[in-house]
Amino acid sequence: MRGTNPKLALSVTPVQNKTFYIRTYGCQMNESDSERIAGTLIDGGYSMVASADEADLVVLNTCSIREGAENKVYSDIGRLRLLQREAGATRTVAVAGCVAQQEGPALMARDRSVGLVFGSRAISRLPELIGRVEAGERVTAIDIHTRPDAPDSQVRGDPHRAWVTVMEGCDNHCAFCVVPATRGPEVSRHPDGVVAEVRELAERGYVEVTLLGQNVTSYGKNHGTDFADLLRRLHAIDGIRRIRYTTSHPKDFSDRLMDTLADCPKVARHLHLPLQSGSDRVLARMGRGYTYAAYRAKIERVRSLLPGLAITTDLIVGFPGETEADFSATLDAVREIGYFNLYGFKYSRRPGTLALTLDGHLDDDTRDQRLATLLAMQKATTLRHYQALVGSLVNVLVEGVSKRNTARLSGRLENGALAHFEGDPGWVGSFRQVRVTQASASALIGVAV
Ligand code: SF4
Structure with missing residues (x-):
């Protein structure tokens, strides 16, 4: 949601021609935080790019709920370090989310390529934190006792x-x-x-x-x-x-x-x-x-x-x-x-x-x-x-074109079940009645009526 927090927008010094890329791990809270991180960076003059190697700033928004998720983050940091060495690029690696919060300064000590470690409650301070990193400081901002009450800028990943x-x-x-x-x-x-x-x-x-x-x-x-x-x-x-x-x-x-x-x-x-x-x-x-x-x-x-x-x-x-x-x-x-x-x-x-x-x-x-x-x-x-749903009419919010079969649309029922059916891509974002014709343990197939 860009522009909803004028105070924040005013506090940002635009940065020219800087790019960022965010990789998100874990839960929906992290997805939502990544939208806020993106919004704050765009308000600060950054533009979003599609891959880490094009970016001046790479943000890894991490999850530590299980060991596997955490290890993925460390191997990603290692890969970025290699990329950096090969390309001779000057790129800032920032670690956000739960691993950042959990490891804090230890993460900095473990890997010199990490310039910024910040928690979810520091997102609105990102422009200031990045400014300090650009001035040569390595910055940790993981205070868990504050949170801005107003929503920060947010770039939403879905229009519906x-x-x-x-x-x-x-x-x-x-x-x-x-x-x-x-x-x-x-x-x-x-x-x-x-x-x-x-x-x-x-x-x-x-x-x-x-x-x-x-x-x-x-x-x-x-x-x-x-x-x-x-x-x-x-x-x-x-x-x-x-x-x-x-x-x-x-x-x-x-x-x-x-x-x-x-x-x-x-x-x-x-x-x-x-x-x-x-x-x-x-x-x-x-x-x-x-x-x-x-x-x-x-x-x-x-x-x-x-x-x-x-x-x-x-x-x-x-x-x-x-x-x-x-x-x-x-x-x-x-x-x-x-x-x-x-x-x-x-x-x-x-x-x-x-x-x-x-x-x-x-x-x-x-x-x-x-x-x-x-x-x-x-x-x-x-x-x-x-x-048990086969034969019934269900109400589906159409989410997009199916990833596996582009001739089909995908959407979700109220109960969270995924349904695939043929239809007009213009239906994305609307609710459609679908007659369920087949079921597996992971999705339903149906016909829009
Ligand atoms: S401590 Fe963790 S699992 Fe327990 S209620 Fe809080 S967030 Fe949920």
């Missing part, structure tokens, strides 16, 4: 669907999670600012917004409001036809919020509610703050209010100390709830987390086998959910 960050950080301390250390304590944006942003998006033709935060269900505490009130206000905005949100915490998923979901049909009938484990013993060791029975009671209540609601979840297998019985409890829970889909992860050792200090760390093979078992079980369930 927008991410809107409503809060950042987390006050929980799940034993496996780096977020409280990397994103800092929970801070919500003022609801008036969020409503104004979504209203402006609607005026510009956006039809779908996804509200982002580490735990949107605890939104608003610092403003004396809550997520239910925010949803009601956003629901009233003309032009916005679908509202998504992610992610939620079971302990904050309140009756009041469920009642609001039932009253607001523009809020997608899709709930992503991370369970993490079906075993109470493991949930307690994780510090999640609920039991499986309490979780299941919430699912029963929300399903009674919203029949047909698609429920998805996150699960971690192989958490330290997880026994075969604990893992079986997770499989039982998955079977009982019948998730529409799930994201399964092997427990991953993360620096600075409580889980590292727990006993009972499991070997790789056990964790791999458990993950494979879980995913195979869910694949069959997801396939059943998708097959």
